Amino acid sequence: MIEMNSKKWNEKIKNNFNDAAYRYFDHSNIQKFFAKKIVQFIKELNPQKKGEWIDLGSGPGILADEIEKNFSSQKVARIDFSKKMLLENKSSSKKILWDLNNDLPPEINNCSLLTSNFCIHWLNNPEKIIKNWFSKLISGGFLIISYPTKDCFPEWKDTCRKIDIEYSGLNFLYSKELLKDFKSNEILYSEKFNYLENFEDVYKLFRSIKNVGAQSTNCQRKTVKELKKIQKFWPKNYNNTVNLSWQIAIQIIRKL
Template sequence: MAIIKVANSSKKDAIANNFSKGVANYLSHSQVQKESAEKLLEIAKNSVISLPKGTILEIGCGTGFVTKGLIKQFPDHFFDIIDISEEMLNYCANNLQISEAEKELIQFRKIDGERVKADPHTYAAIISSFTVQWFEDIVNSLNRLINMLQPGGILLLAFPNHRSFPEWKKMCQELNLPFTRNQLPNTEEVIRKLSIPPHKIHLLEGDYTMNYENAADFFRSLKIIGAGLNLKQEKLSIPEMKRLINYWNSQCYPDQVEVSYDVTFLLIKLI
């Protein structure tokens, strides 16, 4: 079981550093990510009857929600497990409860998923949960990854889409404040722009609702797990942020603040 490191760009370094800081608290503040990982594994189990021989690439292993399940489901495959955060990668590698024989089938690499290089028809499957929304060029990056799949191979993704956090957006609109959530993929647009060889697509969307004591707790939870990095040029000032939080709390009182994630599950199988 080897760990290999590859350098990142400056923006991706910021993303990696944020997630590295959040690794200690990730498990206790990432319920949506965990539930989405479970759904992704369920889709893999029910939809993927067989895979061609070869390596399975997991992009963005995090703390190992998906990794553990993949190893159980596909015990005869070699795994190329990557993450942009060295701390996340180390956590995943050190906490996999698997046999020594299984460890011999795993390679860990610190690398940005958009910088993976491989010959065409290299991978039997490419699987990723809650990572591709951080891609700078999601369409071209997914096209490159699809080109790395073997005939009969699959690309299986889970990611929060552009319909996530409508409550946050509504509060900003009512206050005439910028909605500073990072840009999230529009699933339909992404699929329309992909250049895919003959294939079958299975598309599913899931709604996940989280409750927080107040709006500040919601924003704090994003920061705690490393997902609070603002990549937009437009940001709220401290007074504007306080105004947003106080208004959001007042609109929900005496109930908790409710926040919705709209998650896309996308399976592309080459034929």
């Protein structure tokens, strides 16, 4: 484990996302899948049009584009700390370069919809951040978040335990912990979904994580020898391919 202060950690995350910005869209199948799911929820909720709609940690605009496609009269502002990610998005909607580890800019207020897809687990204090986001909603406004939970990647964790190599993936969030400060009547929806990815080998699996800039870790880089060992002991399918299992939480909070 490499000791890293939060400033260095945030810089590392930002640099990795900036480097991956040009290829992110082509490799973000899981993000696209859950963006479509979130849009289905938005259709059911039918948020008020009078408040602002904003996508937080928008990346190249996968979710924001999907929302605008389905609500043609509605503009969705995009906020991200990666300038290159924002520049990848060709929409004419408002874009704000902002580090979401900080409270949202004071001019952001009176929102009727805030969304965040695959972002909050990268932030330093998600429980505090989510309270700030919630404070920006108008009465009747919705905050919809999706993120990987602590039960992701069992194959990876089990393999590392088995061969006594440090697990170098992220330790994701406890979904109950994240909403512990909200009243039960504010939590409209909280569910977990399983999503399975399949790869030819672990080298392609790890490459897929790097392709979207999500390889940031506090751990030492794996040696070739360690990677070969991980490949050897990772559970295989009948055709010798490998799986990566995700568990994704979608939570909807409503301002009363």
